[in-house]
Amino acid sequence: MARLKKSTPRWKYVVIYAVLIVVTAVTVLPVVLVFGISLRPGNMLWTTDLSPIPANATFEAYRVLFQEKPFFRWIFNSSVVSFMVTIVGVSLASTAGYAFSRYKFVGREAGMIALIATQMFPVTMLLLPLFLMLIKLKVYDTFLGLVIAYSATALPFCIWQMKGYYDTIPYSLEEAAAIDGCSRLKTFYQIVLPLASPALVITALFSFMSAWSEYLVAAVIIIDKRLYTLPLGLKQFQSNFDTEWGLYAAGAVVVCIPVVALFLFLSRWLISGLTLGSVKG
C-alpha cells in the first residue's frame, strides 16, 4: 500500500484516524472497565451505570488487597518464579538457538520439528503425567516444579525465535573472529550474543510472561497457600459463590501493570526482534 504522500487527500487521513480511534477504543474498553470496577465502592459492584469510572470512586479495594490479603506474598512468589524462568529461558534458548542456526549436526531437523510438535499436544493432558512425575521427583508443591514446567512451555517458541534471529547475523563476523584466533565459545559470547540483544529481550519477555500470567499448571502443582502465585490468589476471589469483583479487579490491575509496562517499554524491540528472524527463517 502506498505510504501517505504529500498529495494524500485530507479525507483519507480522516478515514484512517476514524478507523484507528474506533478500533483502539474497543481494544482499550475492557481494560478501562476493569480499572473502573476496581474503583467502585462495595455496594455498587452491580450497576447499570454506563460511565466506566464510577462517580464516587474509592481505592478501598486496593487497601483491602494490600492490607488484609496476602497480596504482597503473591507478588513476591510470582516475581521469584518469573525471574527464575526468565534466567533459565534466556540462557537455554540463546544457546540452543545458536546451535540450530550455526551447526549442521545430525538430528538438527528432527530437533526443530520436535520443538513445534510440543505445541500441538493439548496442555491439559500433560498435566496428569507431569503431576505424577513431580511427586516422584519430590518437587511437587515447590517453586522448582513450577520453574521447570514454565521453562518448558516457553522454550520452544523462544528457541525458534532466537534461531531465526541468529540466521540474520552474517556468518562472516564469526569467520573473521576465528581467523583472529578467537575460540568458538568466545566468539559466541563476545560477538554474536551482543548482536542478538533484540531477540534476547523478546525471549526474556516471553519467558517472564509465561510464568507471570499462568494459571492452569500452577493450580495443579501448588497446594500450599504460602506458595500461591498471583493468578492462584486472584482466582480465589472468584472461586466463592459470590465473586469479589472489586478485589478481583483491583488485583487484576496490579498484575497487569508490570507486564504492560514491560511491553510498552520493549515494543520497539518487539517488532524488529520478532520478525527479522522469520524473514530469512
Place this chain on the structure above:
Amino acid sequence: MSFARLAAHVRENKLAYLYILPSFLVLGFVVIYPFVYNVVISFSNMSLSHFRDWKLIGFDQYLRVFREKVFYILFLKTLGWTLVNVFFHVVIGVALALLLNRPLPGRAVFRTLLILPWAIPQYIVALTWRGMFNYEYGYINLLLKRVLNLPPIQWLSDPFGAFAAATITNIWLGFPFMMIIALGGLQSIPKELYEAADVDGAKPWRQFWTITAPLLKPVMIPAISLGVIWTFNNFNVIWLVSDGGKPADSTHILVSFVYRQVFNYYSYGYGAALSIVIFIILLFFSINFIRRTRATEGYA
C-alpha cells in the same frame, strides 16, 4: 552412518550438542515423558475405578472416540472456532499494520494501545469479558440497550451466545500478535518497489496484491501456523468465558472437552486417546500447511 563416523561427527559438533542438551532435558521432563505416558495410557482402561490397577486394553479407547458422535460435532466446532478466530486475527492484524505503517502523527500511541490485549494475562482477559457478557449488568448489553436501543442478548445462557462470546473474546485477544508480526514484515519490504509501482501508475489496491501480499507471506505463514495450533488448543478462553462449558456442556472445543473428561469425570484412558487424536490432527495440518506454502514460495 557407521558408529565410528557418528562418534566423530558428535565430537566435531560437541558444542552444538552441548548447547541444545539442557533445553531438551527440560523439554524431555515436561513434555516428552508426559507424552509417552499419554500414549501408554491411551491404550489402557485407566479411570476412576481403575486408577492404580489399570491394564492395557488395546484400541478400545480410540474406537470409543471415533464411534461416538460427540467427537465429530466437537471437531467441526473446533474447526469453525479456529478458522473464524485466525481469519479475524490475520485480517484485523494486517489491516491495522497497513494503517500504522506510514508516517502518521500519533502512530506510536495507537501502536502501544493496540498491543494491550497481548500484554494482559489470558485468564484476566477471559474473566473480565465474562463479566462484560453478563445479561443484566454486563457492559455489552448495557451498550446495546442504552446506546443502540437494541434488545439485550442472552450471551452466556444460550449455547450459540456463549460460543460467540468466547469467540469475540479470543479475537480481541489474538489480533495484536498478528499486527506486530505484519508490522515487522512491512518494514522489511523495500520502499523502491512501491515507488516503481507508482511510476507505472499502479493503484494502491493492485500494489497491495502484487507487492505487499506476496512479500508479507513468508513472514505471516509461520505466525499463522502457530496461530492455528494455539487457537485449536486454546483451553483458557473457552473454559473461563463459558465457566467450564456452560450452558450444560454445550460450549466446548476438543481441548476443553478433554479437560472435562479427565479432571471432572476421571476418564483418563479416553481423554488420553482423544489427546493423541488432537495431536495427530495438528501434526497432519502443520506438515501439510508448511509443505504447501513452501512449495508456492518459489514463485514469489
